[in-house]
Amino acid sequence: MEAPEQEPYPLDVEAVRADFPILQRKVGGDVTAPGEGEGDTKPLVYLDNAATSHTPDQVVDTIADYYRSYNSNVHRGIHQLSQEASTAYEHAHDRVAEFIGAEGREEVVFTKNTTEAENLVAYAWGLNELGPEDNVVLTEMEHHASLVTWQQIGKKTGADVRFIRVDDDGRLDMDHARDLVDDDTAMANVVHVSNTLGTVNPVAELADLVHDHDGLVFVDGAQSVPHMPVDVQAIDADFFAFSGHKMCGPTGIGVLYGKQHLLEEMQPYLYGGEMIRTVTYEDSEWEDLPWKFEAGTPVIAQGIALHAAIDYLEDLGMENVHAHEQLLAEYAYDRLTEYDDVNIYGPPGDDRAGLVAFNVDGVHAHDLSSILNDHGVAVRAGDHCTQPLHDKLDIAASARASFYVYNTREEIDELVEAVDDARQLFA
Amino acid sequence: MGIGGGSDMYRQQILDHYKNPRNYGELDDVTFSHTGENPSCGDTITVDVRLEDDGETIDYVAFSGDGCAISQASASMLSERLQGMTLEELEAMDTDDITEMLGVDISPMRIKCAVLARQVAQDGAKLHEGEIDDLDVTKTED
Ligand SMILES: Cc1ncc(COP(=O)(O)O)c(C=O)c1O
Numbered sequence: 082m083e084a085p086e087q088e089p090y091p092l093d094v095e096a097v098r099a100d101f102p103i104l105q106r107k108v109g110g111d112v113t114a115p116g117e118g119e120g121d122t123k124p125l126v127y128l129d130n131a132a133t134s135h136t137p138d139q140v141v142d143t144i145a146d147y148y149r150s151y152n153s154n155v156h157r158g159i160h161q162l163s164q165e166a167s168t169a170y171e172h173a174h175d176r177v178a179e180f181i182g183a184e185g186r187e188e189v190v191f192t193k194n195t196t197e198a199e200n201l202v203a204y205a206w207g208l209n210e211l212g213p214e215d216n217v218v219l220t221e222m223e224h225h226a227s228l229v230t231w232q233q234i235g236k237k238t239g240a241d242v243r244f245i246r247v248d249d250d251g252r253l254d255m256d257h258a259r260d261l262v263d264d265d266t267a268m269a270n271v272v273h274v275s276n277t278l279g280t281v282n283p284v285a286e287l288a289d290l291v292h293d294h295d296g297l298v299f300v301d302g303a304q305s306v307p308h309m310p311v312d313v314q315a316i317d318a319d320f321f322a323f324s325g326h327k328m329c330g331p332t333g334i335g336v337l338y339g340k341q342h343l344l345e346e347m348q349p350y351l352y353g354g355e356m357i358r359t360v361t362y363e364d365s366e367w368e369d370l371p372w373k374f375e376a377g378t379p380v381i382a383q384g385i386a387l388h389a390a391i392d393y394l395e396d397l398g399m400e401n402v403h404a405h406e407q408l409l410a411e412y413a414y415d416r417l418t419e420y421d422d423v424n425i426y427g428p429p430g431d432d433r434a435g436l437v438a439f440n441v442d443g444v445h446a447h448d449l450s451s452i453l454n455d456h457g458v459a460v461r462a463g464d465h466c467t468q469p470l471h472d473k474l475d476i477a478a479s480a481r482a483s484f485y486v487y488n489t490r491e492e493i494d495e496l497v498e499a500v501d502d503a504r505q506l507f508a
Numbered sequence: 509m510g511i512g513g514g515s516d517m518y519r520q521q522i523l524d525h526y527k528n529p530r531n532y533g534e535l536d537d538v539t540f541s542h543t544g545e546n547p548s549c550g551d552t553i554t555v556d557v558r559l560e561d562d563g564e565t566i567d568y569v570a571f572s573g574d575g576c577a578i579s580q581a582s583a584s585m586l587s588e589r590l591q592g593m594t595l596e597e598l599e600a601m602d603t604d605d606i607t608e609m610l611g612v613d614i615s616p617m618r619i620k621c622a623v624l625a626r627q628v629a630q631d632g633a634k635l636h637e638g639e640i641d642d643l644d645v646t647k648t649e650d
Contacts, residue, residue: 112616445549445575447549447578448518451518452518454615463548478549507523
């Protein structure tokens with residue numbers, strides 16, 4: 082593709098790429114030895130960002146600095162290192178609160194990931210509050226993180242679990258939503274951005290609908306927070322969750338946002354140290370929010386690194402991050418739809434998040450991704466933790482390319498070339 | 509090219525067996541039949557086996573199913589390979605025998621696809637011989 086009259090990138094991609102040394106890696110060799118080795122000859126084209134994103138030097142340095150200069154347990158020592166670590170760890174909660182528009186640190190609980198945040202609410206709230214008279218509303222495009230969790234809580238409590246239909250364009254059928262949500266709806270769990278279809282769901286409208294019936298709303302923001310400006314109060318979400326590893330942060334950290342009065346009413350999900358104020362042999366009293374929900378030694382290094390990841394993204398500007406991905410998504414959509422035998426799932430190119438799930442007629446998604454891998458192109462192949470949605474689409478699996486701040490049009494050209502190679506091999 | 513290779517796995521032989529599967533379909537007078545799946549890929553394979561009168565020698569094998577090229581080509585090649593073998597020989601087949609039969613390096617992530625048909629045939633034989641008795645569907649999870 083010639084590029085003379087192409088729209089400039091909203092981000093300085095060259096500068097961004099320089100922050101991610103892993104992007105210089107070559108692949109194609111022995112997969113049993115981690116890191117670049119002798120047989121690795123193809124430049125890496127990393128398009129699996131919806132699964133996990135890469136980590137810029139600024140964040141890696143923050144982690145190294147923590148371990149090198151103030152590693153310590155938090156809230157336990159009066160010694161200087163413990164105070165430094167505690168302050169940094171607490172500030173990370175403040176930073177997250179500011180980033181997503183929460184009132185303050187009381188509303189920000191650090192977890193292991195989105196999945197654990199879902200489970201925290203399902204166990205601490207769902208198991209105690211739900212009964213056979215209630216229903217829980219999900220969407221057909223939920224990730225297993227929420228789908229399996231509420232499905233199982235439904236079995237334990239007798240609550241009816243129901244699913245808002247996805248229409249042929251990959252959007253939620255809002256008429257169906259209005260039919261499903263009723264005065265017995267206690268909880269609705271909605272994915273903000275579908276990790277398979279790329280659909281951006283009208284979560285504020287859904288929250289209105291559910292609140293009209295006095296239900297609560299949990300928004301799964303795993304695919305929205307890393308990619309676009311998000312304000313949990315503007316959405317009026319009661320709970321909201323996302324993962325650090327999908328937004329330039331490390332693995333092992335996720336966030337549960339909850340409205341303060343709800344978190345206050347909820348009982349802890351895990352018991353132990355750090356989450357208590359006083360303990361006798363007979364009974365215990367809980368610590369203030371958010372610590373009440375962070376039992377045991379928490380994710381200290383990861384929390385501090387998440388702070389650095391947010392700083393990194395906000396330096397780029399979330400509007401720019403979003404615009405950059407829009408541009409790439411539209412470009413990928415246009416290029417892939419040049420082929421009649423490539424089927425893309427979800428809404429059209431100008432109305433989707435920065436990911437594209439697709440199949441090539443006559444080529445199984447796993448074969449496709451093996452061939453892409455041979456070109457150095459990393460995509461996800463499988464059901465992307467939305468197995469029921471894949472069943473509904475009547476496909477066993479799909480390949481998914483997902484973009485982030487460091488991706489370029491040239492990388493998408495490489496993807497398209499590899500897809501064309503697969504088409505010809507299997508023709 | 510190393511063992512991560514994609515196109516490398518798709519040499520002519522594999523593509524040929526995928527596009528023109530041998531012995532595809534179901535057998536009429538089958539001695540035993542067994543089905544398996546590879547849940548992570550969505551591959552499914554059913555293997556039908558007819559034994560000779562000695563009850564040991566494999567007379568004919570047919571398979572059906574669908575899934576990725578590696579799983580289907582492997583089933584097709586295996587259906588040819590097994591004819592004339594004994595059940596004992598079938599049960600002795602290991603992963604190396606399969607990669608040898610395929611003639612290409614299979615990346616670690618795809619090995620389950622490659623061995624599915626063998627596993628199904630072996631489990632079918634064990635069920636037939638009464639060595640195991642409570643297996644509905646073979647699943648290659650680990
Ligand atoms: C929409 C969505 N929800 C939840 C998750 C689960 O995230 P994690 O695996 O970090 O818990 C993911 C990603 O895997 C996702 O894409």
